[in-house]
Amino acid sequence: MLVLSLFVTRPAIPAEPPPAAHIGSRLELLVDDWLIDSRRDLSFQLHRPVRAETVLQPEQPWEGTNLGHVSILRDGERYRMYYRGYHNPGFSWSENIVTCYAESRDGIHWIKPNLGLVEWEGSKDNNIITQGQRGAYLTPFRDPRPGVPQGQRYKSLAGNPPRAMISPDGIHWSVLRERPVLPKPRFGISFWDPRRKTFLAYVRAWRPDGNGGRLRSIALATSSDFLAWDDPQLLDFGAVPDAHLYWNTALPYFRAPHLYLGFPMRLVEYRDPETGAVRDWTDALFMVSRDGFRFQQYREAFVRPGLDAHNWQPHVNMLAYGIVPTGPSEISLFLTNAAGGKRHLQRLTLRTDGFVSLRASAREGEFVTKPVIFSGTQLLLNASTSAMGRLRVELQTADGKPIAGHQLDDCRELVGDSLALRVRWKRGADLSSLAGQPVRLRLQMRDADLFALQFR
Structure with a gap:
């Protein structure tokens, strides 16, 4: 008796993206993983007063x-x-x-x-x-x-x-x-x-x-x-x-x-x-x-x-x-x-807002957020880098595809220490065309702390 095991391969069906969180223009502190869908080589760091x-x-x-x-x-x-x-x-x-x-x-x-x-x-x-x-x-x-x-x-x-x-x-x-x-x-x-x-x-x-x-x-x-x-x-x-x-x-x-x-x-x-x-x-x-x-x-x-x-x-x-x-x-x-x-x-x-940060060592790490719906025209980061550190930001569609003009390689490197580092791409900082629709943020970091982010 011959028994055949038949495995049927079907085309991969993309998973539905999770529902988008309406964050508007409120301040989001990086004190937990509520906003984060995935991360690599980053850790949460408690900061003592x-x-x-x-x-x-x-x-x-x-x-x-x-x-x-x-x-x-x-x-x-x-x-x-x-x-x-x-x-x-x-x-x-x-x-x-x-x-x-x-x-x-x-x-x-x-x-x-x-x-x-x-x-x-x-x-x-x-x-x-x-x-x-x-x-x-x-x-x-x-x-x-x-x-x-x-x-x-x-x-x-x-x-x-x-x-x-x-x-x-x-x-x-x-x-x-x-x-x-x-x-x-x-x-x-x-x-x-x-x-x-x-x-x-x-x-x-x-x-x-x-x-x-x-x-x-x-x-x-x-x-x-x-x-x-x-x-x-x-x-x-x-x-x-x-x-x-x-x-x-x-x-x-x-x-x-x-x-x-x-x-x-x-x-x-x-x-x-x-x-x-x-x-x-x-x-x-x-x-x-x-x-x-x-x-x-x-x-x-x-x-x-x-x-x-x-x-x-x-x-x-x-x-x-x-x-x-x-x-x-x-x-x-x-x-x-x-x-x-x-x-x-x-x-x-x-x-200010410095209770906890998402920290990257000298080894570059990154995270991707869950889909969010924001209001405002620009993205500001409360962040601190070393002289050799940096942050870059990419905007993606809800299903994780990079948005033209807002890809990682289009982002100008953010270096410094500020409560409100403004994110800029080659086309500028204006995000008004993306307001009100689900997007993901991909942030790449090296030797840096990210305390909070906010759309304004």
Whole structure:
């Protein structure tokens, strides 16, 4: 018996290109692979901020020695700072907790105004906004919705368990409702999300560690009216984290609000070899999300404790809530620091949009994006090269065919360091004829970092 195996060869059928993403003219940070279809010899590189000057330190008795839980809000031309003071050594939930206030015109030089609101040891000459548990851990935001009553223009969750707080000016605060809005003891950071048209709150939670124990973590709650909140859901980090996430500062990035950036304080427990006691070290992480719930977490530290031994202790290396611009090419974050033996707030600087880059070594690499639909007339890159480095860009059709006049060999080499390198081809930089239709970008890089791209 003769058995024949017959293999029929059919012409290859091209795969349908994926649906095009409508990015318009928004800024796209290269913090994840959402935009990327394929890449070769490139890697994502986390960039650590640079330590700058001390911007605030406790100097008054009511501020105490336990500076922490700092919140920074840029409000028009003014920068507002809210921070916890506690005048007794150590930490305890008591009426001694105060929320203090400072402000700045540039985010670098801060003053503590005399508010005259709260009496402290017989005098109201201080910068205290609230005193006691009910107003503790204030992290205000400005409600941007039209029609919001002026008395509720500023909002915050505060206290433990959290209550809804409101203010007409960011200084004078009252409770929107006496009953806590989240029944369990949780620290909550909240804001209005215009994309989802709802209030979001990131609160402390616990998750199983897979070994019968549990780890501190972060959960998300939502509300339509800032009073009725749904049950918080543990954030999705993919694999279960292997350390405590003690404090979270997740928020929409002000330059690209479709991205949620988080900077949780990671707490790592260890056993003291001399005493046998369980102690902990802390650092700060970076994480990013496209929907506010599923976060990609970079495992290496965004901020390390550093050389000073005083930073290798509990409850330091905590990033403040808020990212603000402090220069034409710089953004600032703020870190609770204990260098020198006394807690203070240190400013950290970072290149604008410079959290993560797609990096090419001296060996040339490249990536191709998924199909996108853009608006605008030109393409700008936030990028940095060495003297021998370069970037080149090719535009392709949705099915990956080079577009005449915008091929790789037509592109003028981009060399330098700028937040807005304009891409040019032999025919010029104008892309208006391609706006509104699906295209792919092919970027070739050598000894370069690409932080962000934007059509304008």
